[in-house]
Amino acid sequence: MRSRKETAREKKPSPPGALAEKSRESVGKLLTRPNKPRSRGTKKEDNNLQQNDLSCKLESGSKVNDIQYADSRMKSVTLEAEGCSTDATGNTVREYQVDGGSLRGSLSDSREEMNDSDWEDGSIPISCSTDNEQVTIEFDETPDSVKRKPVRRPTAEDKELAEIVHKVHLLCLLGRGRLIDRACDDPLIQAALLSLLPKHLLNISNIAKLTARDLRPLILWFQDYFHVRSSTSEKRSFHSALAHALETREGTSEEIAALSVALFRALSLTARVFSSAFVTSVVTSLGLKDNLILKFVSILDVASLKPDGDKSASFSQDASSSIFHTSTPMVARIIEVSSSPGKSFSPNVKDNICETSRAGSFRSSETENKDTSVANESDNGQSCSFPFVFKQDSSEGCSTQKSQGPKRKGDIEFELQMEMAIAATAARMTTFADSKMGSNMGHAHSNLPSFSSPFKRMKDFFGGVHSFSHGISTAIGSRRVGSPLYWAEVYCSGENLSGKWVHVDAVDAIIDEEEKVEAVVAACRKTLRYVVAFAGNGAKDVTRRYCMKWYKIASKRVDSIWWDSVMAPLREMESRATSGMFLLENDYNPNRISENLNAESFPDNATLHGSSGVEASKDCSVKTDMGSSLTASRSSLEDMELETRALTEPLPTNQQAYRTHPLYAIEKWLTKYQILHPKGPILGFCSGHAVYPRTCVQTLKTKERWLREGLQVKANELPVKEMKRSGKLHKVKSVEDDEYAGDNSEGTLKLYGKWQLEPLQLPHAVNGIVPKNERGQVDVWSEKCLPPGTVHLRLPRVFSVAKRLEIDYAPAMVGFEYKNGQSYPVFEGIVVCAEFKDVILEAYREEQEKREAEDKKRNEMQAISRWYQLLSSVVTRQRLKNRYGKSLPSHTSTDEPTTVNKSMQVSGSRDNKQSRELQQENKRRKKSNDPPAELEEEHKHVFFTEDQSFDEESLSQEFAASSSWVD
DNA sequence: CTGTGCTACAAGACTTTGATGGAT
DNA sequence: TATCCATCTTTGTCTTGTAGCACA
Structure with a gap:
């Protein structure tokens, strides 16, 4: 069965080149996107459909349906070409043909009916009769048996x-x-x-x-x-x-x-x-x-x-x-x-x-040219709304149409x-x-x-x-x-x-x-x-x-x-043009204006709108200046007019409109975190509900939320709204409440309005001590949340510096991370008193350098150790060769890598450990100025890591070249 | 046929202060 | 032994926006 994507792709025309073509291709890509298989919403619908009658009429607008319909159309074409029999009515009987195990549908609905019909594959109560690899499935259900439309809600992807x-x-x-x-x-x-x-x-x-x-x-x-x-x-x-x-x-x-x-x-x-x-x-x-x-x-x-x-x-x-x-x-x-x-x-x-x-x-001239089917549609009152959608009088058009299958009219229209x-x-x-x-x-x-x-x-x-x-x-x-x-x-x-x-x-x-x-x-x-x-x-x-x-x-x-x-x-550009046109001299040329505007979309075109000065001059030479002032006034007048209209909309007559109305609100539709303050003036009534200006709607937040914005609730302010916490939290709190003999305040959410707030006044840092919260930290939601006299140092591991210098600090919590259904605080850097900032930064820099130096040293050590491994093996190998080479059959050069690879394979797991041991050994020896282990123990075997290649000559050369780098 | 209000659903917002075990 | 750090796992409720539907 062909995928929807493929089906949709076919409709794209091939001739490339022109801009329009490119644009259309891009748009075509866009248009194919909805053809992607849908997620759960669709699945749900499909299930519904399976349970329901297949031949039920579905909403004509459903993309999925249309696509499936398009597929079905193509199958229909295929099967009809194979001589598959069709039912005269085509409504209650549909034939499926099993061909190589796949079900293929044949629809014989009339064109008109197929526009709105839909079919689905899936397990349905069906009666099958096999005849030479053909299965005819008859559906008992009548189209009217199911009335309920499955609901397909647009997903986020659809919306996007x-x-x-x-x-x-x-x-x-x-x-x-x-x-x-x-x-x-x-x-x-x-x-x-x-x-x-x-x-x-x-x-x-x-x-x-x-x-x-x-x-x-x-x-x-x-x-x-x-x-x-x-x-x-x-x-x-x-x-x-x-x-x-x-x-x-x-x-x-x-x-x-x-x-x-x-x-x-x-x-x-x-x-x-x-x-x-x-x-x-x-x-x-x-x-x-x-x-x-x-x-x-x-x-x-x-x-x-x-x-x-x-x-x-x-x-x-x-x-x-x-x-x-x-x-x-x-x-x-x-x-x-x-x-x-x-x-x-x-x-x-x-x-x-x-x-x-x-x-x-219009109608006559249009419909006269239509084929009969379209004319019929016109008669039944639908097609005059779009009388030529399926009208095709050219063979090319027909082929195009067939290949892509009939689409939703709206889609065609849009395309x-x-x-x-x-x-x-x-x-x-x-x-x-x-x-x-x-x-x-x-x-x-x-x-x-x-x-x-x-x-x-x-x-x-x-x-x-x-x-x-x-x-x-x-x-x-x-x-x-x-x-x-x-x-x-x-x-x-x-x-x-x-x-x-x-x-x-x-x-x-x-x-x-x-x-x-x-x-x-x-x-x-x-x-x-x-x-x-x-x-x-x-x-x-x-x-x-x-x-x-x-x-x-x-x-x-x-x-x-x-x-x-x-x-x-x-x-x-519009603003310039609508005011500047008449100010030009006799050689006014609209096209040139357009050109100018095109070429210079920056606002300094003196010819057209001049400076912004508003000096009232009576000289013709300053027409442009006056034009500019006029521009401003006319443009701003229009803006004012539009703004005035925006602010003087009539009151809606239905309640629902007030839910999101930018100008008006009724109390009924306020959200949980909203309140009317001040509660007035009343602008009117809708269904008995008083209508207030939207400006009276205030957003409420908890103390903690306001804190994040650098605001705190004034002393003696009572919450304007209290509500129960969400179930889960409430349960947790309830347990605590039991322990504390029924203190109900924990179970409620206390909300405050903006008018109850003042700028956050955190305790000032004194004597180098950072004021901390009850958890011994500072919540740094923004700069406003920093206690006065402190700074936030967002540096990794900076706390160790402060600790070493014995400077008082507090971990800076910058937010929460949500994992595993739980939220965990995220810390980033520390908060210290401003006077220690430089000291800490300096120490941090030193430590950073030190760390880098150590890293470098470690890398060098590692390099030395690896070279040791390599050279030891070379030396050992040479020694073995010298001692036993004459008695043993000589190795061909091609054998060597194999041997090494084998040893690598065998030693792979031990390798790291051994090299580590070797490193430590070397360290010890270095301290005591002892010669390396290999020089003493002749038969010590050293193995290579897998990423090392073995090439004696080149390695020797490399070693010679890089010995200076190591040192 | 249209507007209204209710209902149900999808999606997103909100929640908000470890535990453990291995590596160093 | 202390400390650091990665990994564990993928919530569940509520709110909001909106489509569908029944009804006036």
Whole structure:
């Protein structure tokens, strides 16, 4: 039987070379990891399954099941080729064929049913009939006999893998976002867009105090002019796809959104290019013209952080129930779009959009091309959520699919997303290097050999219908088609007092509806986890602006430290770009900015953001300085806005949310070591429980624990909480309590809060005496725990020095070691009074030198002794040779090593002892100036250790050479 | 269908001050 | 004989986070 790992490995494509390929290989390695055999959790499940009905339906998301299913599929293929008979229904009868002792299964379920079914091998009540090495096993159980789903919990390994995949996916999507952002900066595309724009709309760039309302006509024109197409049949880089979309006036929602961003940027450009005097004047009046500072915003629809986290979101619902199950909302004109919140997302509009979508291209155009099975799926309401997952119209695609077996839809979905993100990353490296100014836009496509494989595979999957660039936005997991994945943010200086970033979704003609984004995303069965704004080749996480219920997504986001570190450089670039763009002179060139930012990611680019000085100057030459101050203010204003949002989340309505809520807490969900202090103010109530700010939650610790942090409990402070110790300890303590006539205090854990503490005040060292604890030692958890006037010397064997010098010291306990279920103290060095530090160190150094000298001496002695052994044997041998050599048959040179080896073998066990004896003997003789033993006793035999080689001549030479070293 | 609350499970935190026997 | 040092063994309970499930 083939291992799962092997099975998974087969799906990797072979063509090497391109970056995308390498990336995919790496990702492929990652993706094969879950195929490893599982540990106990799985085993448990397997057992469950064995006890239960085999044909029970299992959760579709289980990786194990899918892998086994994949295996079973392959077997099925094999067996069917061998002419194995199958049952018509395939549900209640399954055939196994015993071939050479191994059980191989044949499944004949229909495709649809097999997606969710599972089978296991193992001992089950089965009836077998043997026929020419074939065993047919019939299962009595019906699929309905078992209802209970076995629970497979993700192991630590699963979680780790999911996190890695999540991170990789995030990085890829960030790369993709930057790619799009850069494409939006293309001057040719911007110029082309401007040329299309009616003259009256050009005036928008002259509005000093831009508001969201001012953008409406522009957005409406844009929406009217450009249409979203669900797919394209051609494959091209995003950059050329953008140009193509511009040309054909239709593209994917991603492309259209990008075009809108490019248009905004183009308008900003004209304002500067054509009215430099105006720029000067605004700068002079400090009413800086920053009306069209743009960000390209994208939801990073990333793989789940949790194992199998996508399964529920992927296919649990029929797409038709989604209010925006279309990618073509722009086909119909939105009749009423208001900048005031609450109107443009009215049911009217939604209906409109949905209706249009159904009339529009997506479902019909997609499903028309599908084979009948897929069409059937579509009819039963599932496949419209992902109508082309198993669609394959090329033979290559078929073979690929068969070799790897059907996978969980979510996995396929994710893999494709990953693939496209990687391809996009590769595209960025190739396309933009080659065609930076867009002059060779049309040829960019042909310059992308690295794309061939990803494209091909995608084409295989999508039947050549979907475009490359469409993938991330809508094609993948098209059930969520229509969820707003891309939009723009325009800085409107006329909004609020200080201006603000306004959400502008040109695809859906929605302006300033940021609070609705989350709801729409949720309606599309997606979780809004990361919203990232891209500008100037940088990026900034603006999730807070769009997420009204942070507590719901906090756990679904990656570790914030990692995320912040990833975003830090991007954020810097974004910050520079969103404020510095308009400050440049007439020769403003977005691409150059990008280049500059790329080349110089350090913060000292004077051209772009200048010094941090905030001097108010009216000279144009210091525009950059003012730009910098504006940068700071705008950036910090935005930060403040986001922070404010973070701190003003509405109270959750369910109790469970308060368990880990960063802002609020209810007493019910406090942990054992937590308490409310002070207990107030009450912010509200949830199910009758008072809600307090999380800042009131204090962590409690025992005296000993606080001690480790260099804090001690103030005198006369009573523990704020007392609780029973754990059972085991309690038992031990109880025995002691009995002995001490029932003192219950030992059985409780006394906890204190931070407000009951003061800095640790240990007794000062006096007269060279180290203050010790009741065990005669000093607990050195940290430097704070050292008694004043003492030092910790972390040196091995230093205690012997202190002892020899008769200096008072205490062993330093630095922690505990847990062995054998017990904890043992770990000591490292000693604690002595500071005044003895130098003395001890000096003595220690001397002793160290002495020890080293002794070691050296010992080594030398050992060497001498070994040479003695060798030479004695040589001498003895020579003597024997002289005395008996003539009478004995002469030894050939080849015999000698054999003899020696034999003697070595015989003497192996005695060797060490003998050499030791010899050493001692020599020592004695050396003291008394006696000649070595061998010279007296002629027939003393000396044996060699095994690591010694025997070569008379060379050894003699070596000895001659090394005699000087010995001496 | 969704939200809520309960339950059960997995994983990790926490526990916290040798004994023995061989080598030197 | 004293001292040093490696080895012994692989706990068990509690807390916390979270998935599953029943129910409103």
